[in-house]
Amino acid sequence: MNVEQVFREERGRLLATLVKRFGDLDLAEEVTSDAIEAALRHWPVDxxxxxxxxxxxxxARRKAVDRLRRDQAYAARLALLQVEVDRADPPTTDALPDERLELFFTCAHPALAAEDRGALVLRCLAGFTTPEVARAYLVPVTTMQQRIVRAKKKISQARIPFRVPDPHELPERLPGVLQAVYSIFTEGYAAQRTDLADEAIRLARILRSLMPGEREVTGLLALMLLVHARRDARAELLEDQDRTLWDQDMIAEGGALTELALTGGHGPYGVQAAINALHDQAEDFASTDWPQIVALYDVLDGLAPSPVVALNRAAAVAMRDGPAAGLALLDELAGEPRLRDYHPFQAARADLLHRLGRCEEAAQAYREAIALAGTESEQDFLRRRLSVVEG
Known part of the structure; x- marks a missing residue:
């Protein structure tokens, strides 16, 4: 088993368990890092x-107790911790089925700024690095560092408890939790890490079992299933993918969930699921219902406007009305700060420029996209596209 993968898979679980036990996020992060450093020393040998x-x-538990023993301010708490340090927490009837989801809901507390909640979840509980969190939110790394520090400070100053929220509190905190789960999925998708994508889907299934009446929970699960169904073919552009490699069971489940998510109303995740259902259910790329996809992006832009939604809509317009129409829309977005370092923007420009026969400009746009891409798999894909243009 790859050691780095083990750390990525276990870090979130470890932090959630330690925060729940010790009630101190900074302490949990410190001893988690200490435990990983110890593993790096011992595992290559043993x-x-x-x-x-x-x-x-x-x-990590032993290191936490050692650290608390040296801090007299924690003396009263230490007595209890020494008793419990090697004993698992007893199950409770009102606990969420996954400790990380408990902490997800805690970090989605309304006392925290909306822009800070998801960042804190991804950094501290999902095991993302700060650059990965910054990429997920399309902000500079320094900005994200400030957000995370601010959120942790607020938790400490406001004495926000690390506990399972009461049932009536869950819906208010749900949007932040859904955003965090989806960010885990998208990071796994971008890096071609099926473990992250599978974990996000598992968490979404737990959420749906807890809150079956929440349309957006159903919509998010549907969206991730419909995207993940294409995982075995995603090394190519959608138009070049071998559709026999797509997971038809996953597509069927995602399609059925999409219908449920859109019953009686719709939210952003449900609309995105509907867009991906149209992609997955088309017999081939040529028969994709692009007018309907553009119409759904118009709905999504009204529900949750963002530069990324505008970018995706421009790509759909290019398929409906031609590459020149799509490129004109992308040019209108060129001054958007949040897209400046977003490599899919340059990749989309490169594709449309190539379709228009403007190969030198397309090659330059692909080079810029490669420089901005955050993962090796993304860079490899873009290099292949660049070689096609240059050829």
């Missing part, structure tokens, strides 16, 4: 243990 998560948790 091998990855059969239960890496348990090894990391035991190591």
């Amino acid at each position: 091998g990855v243990p059969d239960r890496p998560g348990a090894w990391l948790l035991t190591t």
Whole structure:
């Protein structure tokens, strides 16, 4: 098993468990880092243990107790922790089925600024690096660092408890949790890490079992299933993908959930699911219902306007009305700050320029996209597209 992958998979679980037990986010982060450093020393020599998560948790707990023992301010708490340090928490009837979801809802507390909630979840509980969180929110790394520090400080100053929210509090905090789960999925999709994508889908299924009446929970699950169904063919552009590789069971489930999500109303995730259902259910690329997709992007732009929605709508318009029409819309977005370092914007421009026969400009746009891409898999894909243009 790849050691880096183990750390990515276990970090979120470890932090959630430690925060729940110790009630101190900074302490949990510190001893999690200490435990990972210890693993980096021991595992290359001794091998990855059969239960890496348990090894990391035991190591982190011991380091937390050692740290608290040195801090007299925590003396009263230490007595209780020493009793519990090697004992699992007893199950409770009102607990959420996943400790990370408990902490997701805690970090979505309304006392925190809306822009800080999801960032805190992704950094501290989902195991994202700060640059990865910044990329998810289309902001500079320094801005994201400030947001995370601000959120943690607010939790400490406002004494926000790390507990399962009461049932009536869950709907208010749900949007932030859905955003965090979807960001986990999109990061996994971008990096071609099926473990992250699968984990996001698993969390969404838990949320739906808890809140079956929430349309946006159903819409998010549908959206992720419909996108993930294409995972085995996604090394190519959508128009070049071998559709026999698509997961038809996943498409069928996602399509059925999309219908449920749009029953009696619609939200942003449900509309995005409907767009992807049209892609997945078309017999081939040529028969895709682009007018309907553009219409759905118009609806989405009214519900949740953003530069990324505008970018995707421009790409759909290019398929409906021709590349010149799409490129004109992209040119209107060229001054948008949040798209300046967003490599899909340059990739979309490159594709349309290539379709128009403007190959030198297309090649330059692909080079800019490669420089901005955050993962090796994205860079490899863009290099292949560049070689086509240059050829």
